Amino acid sequence: MPRNPGQKMGFLHKLLPWRRGEVIPFTEIFGRFQSILQKNTTAMEIIGDMGAKLGGEFIFDKKYLRDCVRQVSEVVRSSAYDLNFITANNYLEVYEVLENLSTELETELAGKIVVHQRQNIYRLEDIGDNMDDAVGLKAYNLSRLARLAGVRVPAGFVVSIAGFRGYLAYNNLFQKIETLIEDGAAGRRSLESASQAIRLAILGGDIQPGLRREILSAAEGICAGNPERCYFSVRSSALGEDGDLSFAGVHDSFLNVPFRELLSSYKKVLASLFSPTSLEYRQGKRLLPLEMAMPVLYQVMVNSRSSGVVFTLDPVDPTRQECLISASWGLGRMVVEDQGMVDTYRVSRQAPHVLLEQRIGHKASMLAPLEAGPPREVAAPAQDQPCLNPGQAAELADLALTLERFFKRPLDIEWSLDQEDVLWLLQARSLGVQSGGRARSNQLKGLLADHRVLLAERGVIAYRGIAAGPVALVEEGDDLGLVPAGAVVVARYSSPWLAKAIPRASAVLTDVGSTTGHLATVAREFRVPAIVDMGEATKVLKPGQEVTVDAERNLVYQGRIEELLHNQLLEATAFETTYEFQLLRRLLRRISPLTLTDPDSPEFTARRCQTLHDVIRFVHEKAVQALVDVGKAPWNLQRRGGKRLKSSLPLDLVLIDVGGGLAPEVQGKSQVTPEQVVSAPMLALWRGLTWPQAWSTEPIPVDFKGLMASLTRMRPAQLDGAATGMNLAVVGSNYLNMSLRVGYHFTVVDSYLGPMPNYNYIYFRFMGGVTDITRRSRRAALLSAILEESSFKVESKGDVVVARVKKMSQERTEELLVLLGRLIGFARQLDVLMKDDAAIGLFFEQFMGQQQAKQGELSSHGE
Amino acid sequence: MGNNLSICLLDDEPIVGDRLRPELENDGYEVEVFTDSASAMQRVEQRCFDIVITDLKMEGADGMAFLELVRERCPGSQVIVITGYATIETAREAFVKGAYDFIAKPFRIGEIREAVKKARKKLGKKTVQ
Numbered sequence: 001m002p003r004n005p006g007q008k009m010g011f012l013h014k015l016l017p018w019r020r021g022e023v024i025p026f027t028e029i030f031g032r033f034q035s036i037l038q039k040n041t042t043a044m045e046i047i048g049d050m051g052a053k054l055g056g057e058f059i060f061d062k063k064y065l066r067d068c069v070r071q072v073s074e075v076v077r078s079s080a081y082d083l084n085f086i087t088a089n090n091y092l093e094v095y096e097v098l099e100n101l102s103t104e105l106e107t108e109l110a111g112k113i114v115v116h117q118r119q120n121i122y123r124l125e126d127i128g129d130n131m132d133d134a135v136g137l138k139a140y141n142l143s144r145l146a147r148l149a150g151v152r153v154p155a156g157f158v159v160s161i162a163g164f165r166g167y168l169a170y171n172n173l174f175q176k177i178e179t180l181i182e183d184g185a186a187g188r189r190s191l192e193s194a195s196q197a198i199r200l201a202i203l204g205g206d207i208q209p210g211l212r213r214e215i216l217s218a219a220e221g222i223c224a225g226n227p228e229r230c231y232f233s234v235r236s237s238a239l240g241e242d243g244d245l246s247f248a249g250v251h252d253s254f255l256n257v258p259f260r261e262l263l264s265s266y267k268k269v270l271a272s273l274f275s276p277t278s279l280e281y282r283q284g285k286r287l288l289p290l291e292m293a294m295p296v297l298y299q300v301m302v303n304s305r306s307s308g309v310v311f312t313l314d315p316v317d318p319t320r321q322e323c324l325i326s327a328s329w330g331l332g333r334m335v336v337e338d339q340g341m342v343d344t345y346r347v348s349r350q351a352p353h354v355l356l357e358q359r360i361g362h363k364a365s366m367l368a369p370l371e372a373g374p375p376r377e378v379a380a381p382a383q384d385q386p387c388l389n390p391g392q393a394a395e396l397a398d399l400a401l402t403l404e405r406f407f408k409r410p411l412d413i414e415w416s417l418d419q420e421d422v423l424w425l426l427q428a429r430s431l432g433v434q435s436g437g438r439a440r441s442n443q444l445k446g447l448l449a450d451h452r453v454l455l456a457e458r459g460v461i462a463y464r465g466i467a468a469g470p471v472a473l474v475e476e477g478d479d480l481g482l483v484p485a486g487a488v489v490v491a492r493y494s495s496p497w498l499a500k501a502i503p504r505a506s507a508v509l510t511d512v513g514s515t516t517g518h519l520a521t522v523a524r525e526f527r528v529p530a531i532v533d534m535g536e537a538t539k540v541l542k543p544g545q546e547v548t549v550d551a552e553r554n555l556v557y558q559g560r561i562e563e564l565l566h567n568q569l570l571e572a573t574a575f576e577t578t579y580e581f582q583l584l585r586r587l588l589r590r591i592s593p594l595t596l597t598d599p600d601s602p603e604f605t606a607r608r609c610q611t612l613h614d615v616i617r618f619v620h621e622k623a624v625q626a627l628v629d630v631g632k633a634p635w636n637l638q639r640r641g642g643k644r645l646k647s648s649l650p651l652d653l654v655l656i657d658v659g660g661g662l663a664p665e666v667q668g669k670s671q672v673t674p675e676q677v678v679s680a681p682m683l684a685l686w687r688g689l690t691w692p693q694a695w696s697t698e699p700i701p702v703d704f705k706g707l708m709a710s711l712t713r714m715r716p717a718q719l720d721g722a723a724t725g726m727n728l729a730v731v732g733s734n735y736l737n738m739s740l741r742v743g744y745h746f747t748v749v750d751s752y753l754g755p756m757p758n759y760n761y762i763y764f765r766f767m768g769g770v771t772d773i774t775r776r777s778r779r780a781a782l783l784s785a786i787l788e789e790s791s792f793k794v795e796s797k798g799d800v801v802v803a804r805v806k807k808m809s810q811e812r813t814e815e816l817l818v819l820l821g822r823l824i825g826f827a828r829q830l831d832v833l834m835k836d837d838a839a840i841g842l843f844f845e846q847f848m849g850q851q852q853a854k855q856g857e858l859s860s861h862g863e
Numbered sequence: 864m865g866n867n868l869s870i871c872l873l874d875d876e877p878i879v880g881d882r883l884r885p886e887l888e889n890d891g892y893e894v895e896v897f898t899d900s901a902s903a904m905q906r907v908e909q910r911c912f913d914i915v916i917t918d919l920k921m922e923g924a925d926g927m928a929f930l931e932l933v934r935e936r937c938p939g940s941q942v943i944v945i946t947g948y949a950t951i952e953t954a955r956e957a958f959v960k961g962a963y964d965f966i967a968k969p970f971r972i973g974e975i976r977e978a979v980k981k982a983r984k985k986l987g988k989k990t991v992q
Contacts, residue, residue, distance in 0.1 A: 053969065057971050057972060057973070058969045058970065058971055058972075059878070059879055059882050059883065059968075059969060059970060059971075059972060059975075060878075060968065060969030061874075061876035061878050061879060061947065061968065061969070062876060062878075063876065063947045063968070064947060064968060064969045067947070445889075445891065457973070461971075461973075552886075552972075554973065575882065578878055578881065578882070579878070580878045
């Protein structure tokens with residue numbers, strides 16, 4: 001069928017919606033603006049949905065991931081198109097950013113690794129979430145473990161993959177290595193000779209000057225002015241392909257490296273990436289040469305008095321409830337490499353970790369700590385004395401089991417006790433333990449039948465796993481520091497203040513909550529089994545009661561069921577190690593974090609968008625700005641009918657009337673007064689916004705007397721307007737759509753208010769804020785609590801709070817709009833003032849108290 | 864415990880079988896997993912399963928054909944369809960072809976276990992073999 005040329009023109013016109021000089025009717029702009037809001041909400045919902053899949057309770061496949069990625073990219077792209085439509089193609093570079101993100105996402109979906117971070121060096125404490133690609137799994141895991149309560153990891157830094165690639169590039173080694181490997185694989189050279197040639201080339205290279213400086217200054221920072229007595233371990237942190245430390249032992253590592261050898265050690269570790277063993281291993285796994293990458297981990301040496309290894313289970317008989325410790329004096333390598341006599345201890349896995357058995361070896365020699373050069377064997381002191389006392393053995397078991405809870409599998413852990421008896425974690429890797437298979441599971445079933453189930457399938461699993469411990473019932477305001485490590489934390493709400501307890505908890509249960517909330521996110525981050533929304537966990541479970549939480553079957557048992565805990569450790573694979581799960585995590589890195597937070601910063605540009613969430617945020621901000629600009633420019637004011645609202649509030653608000661929202665006398669004027677506003681929902685919201693307390697910046701006394709006193713004292717005019725931004729309200733006689741930016745927050749209120757309850761609704765959306773996630777989620781928790789208390793239906797995902805009501809009477813809808821007005825002013829101060837979790841309760845009381853006082857005041861006016 | 868029923872699981876995405884098999888085995892079922900419909904069909908020619916869990920859209924023969932074969936060969940089998948392309952149309956077709964339950968991907972592990980439990984109840988004590 002021949003194409004209709006007219007149709008083609010229409011298509012072109014769609015591509016180029018705006019031509020210079022053409023005035024787009026406001027209704028069209030506003031329609032696009034609403035479409036942007038809607039699309040952004042859809043996109044955030046998809047992102048929240050993907051995030052919830054990290055909890056392990058869902059089975060999802062690659063198709064799901066592909067569909068999600070395509071949907072969310074499509075929606076964001078379409079939203080960007082709308083933005084360009086209303087801004088005369090002002091932000092075309094957004095398309096480029098989206099194109100790059102799409103390419104990266106598609107590359108991930110195609111199974112290739114994209115490394116995003118460009119920095120050469122990361123200190124362990126600076127390694128962020130999901131940076132394992134850049135720094136290697138060993139360093140990444142250590143950085144995660146260092147955040148667990150009671151885990152000490154020696155200070156250190158990693159030379160990232162970017163540093164490695166820089167080294168190869170600086171020395172022109174890419175091509176050379178590739179050719180040599182190909183020759184080896186094709187049999188033109190022996191593997192040994194290829195390996196040797198590569199290693200020589202690497203050892204003969206120069207470290208690029210930038211990296212050289214960075215390594216030395218990072219090491220200086222750690223040694224704090226004492227480089228002579230400061231030694232490092234230098235090891236590979238190479239990427240494993242299955243989430244395990246599978247290269248253990250394949251690459252070289254160096255101990256007691258003095259300052260002057262930091263640089264040469266780097267090259268030596270790199271060279272070991274191409275040892276014959278390593279090459280063979282990689283060829284066996286069909287890893288391409290270019291995928292070889294070697295992050296190198298530097299850590300300060302512990303001045304160890306004793307050191308060794310702890311197994312969280314006896315690999316020979318995993319059914320025994322025991323940790324197995326080996327220890328010797330000095331550096332631990334004698335234990336690791338199984339040389340010489342050592343002490344062995346058996347310690348109960350159950351707190352308080354009683355020492356069950358010890359065999360003290362005759363430790364004739366030891367590796368001397370803190371000496372330059374390769375560790376040297378010297379005569380040991382106290383050759384027949386135990387290296388550990390029962391207390392230290394218990395401490396060690398406690399550390400080991402903390403790590404095991406995190407990894408959810410049996411572990412082989414290297415540790416060191418320094419001269420001051422401080423315990424350090426050096427390394428952790430999976431411990432191979434033979435699984436009993438299905439017979440065990442039938443046996444287990446019989447056993448479980450004998451245990452009392454306290455709660456069955458009551459809530460939603462936020463993070464899968466099995467854990468046991470004493471119940472700690474916590475309430476807001478409790479000192480979470482008092483919650484014993486390993487406790488099953490039980491709380492009424494999944495409030496953000498609980499997040500602090502998670503790293504120490506063995507499991508978390510809440511009566512109310514969702515899998516997309518902040519608490520669930522933190523539980524996933526720390527891999528703590530969590531069930532939310534259980535209804536009455538706080539009623540059923542008693543403080544101190546020992547329970548076993550099965551966050552796989554959604555059951556809580558009375559008592560501690562070791563066999564069940566055990567069974568989880570022996571199961572074939574934890575869901576975290578599946579390919580799909582890892583892929584999801586990788587994809588989310590380009591999708592979900594919000595890095596673009598401050599719209600007033602010069603960095604707030606399309607090109608700085610690193611994730612789809614950033615783009616969503618950017619488009620939103622610019623769309624609001626565009627709408628406001630339309631109203632602001634004087635010529636636009638006349639042509640399109642926007643009018644600035646004159647008021648004492650620190651809000652620069654432009655009103656656009658779409659029919660019956662403003663009094664007729666304002667025709668042709670560029671400013672209106674609040675008295676000239678006749679839009680019913682706008683009037684109600686304005687009542688709330690102008691309510692005296694709404695813009696308070698002072699802490700407000702909560703007692704009634706003080707409240708009344710402050711009511712008479714505070715006037716809006718006194719308040720500072722520095723933190724407010726561009727604002728726009730589209731008004732009709734019964735309609736309001738207001739976009740406010742107050743501080744860093746975006747607020748959208750969309751409402752219809754009239755005599756017919758069926759048509760009435762309010763949509764309220766609040767998002768954004770400072771970068772600090774804790775404060776943001778405290779604020780989200782507070783807003784949600786207030787809104788829920790006031791009969792809104794509230795959804796909170798990440799830093800977005802969406803509240804809705806509909807089909808309410810005119811009076812009730814009006815009341816709620818007044819409340820929202822107050823809440824908007826109130827929320828402005830929250831980021832600054834919500835310094836701790838206690839503030840949530842305090843501000844809730846304060847706001848609701850004011851609400852009651854206000855209702856009292858209104859009814860007395862009515863009399 | 865009387866629940867040693869047999870389950871045949873067909874999904875071309877290996878992750879589905881990898882994660883469901885241990886769950887179902889832990890519940891005491893005997894589970895066979897297939898990732899291509901040809902070998903699943905071959906197996907069903909040899910024996911019947913109490914419960915069949917299958918994806919609908921897969922490379923090669925699609926799940927609908929497998930479903931038809933199961934209905935024909937093993938009328939006593941309870942079929943649970945799981946699919947990522949959950950439309951009303953496919954659901955209707957699956958039910959018309961005799962599927963017992965229909966679950967959209969991605970799903971919670973609990974949902975599948977629930978569906979299997981229901982199917983088991985429907986089967987009563989009898990096994991189809």
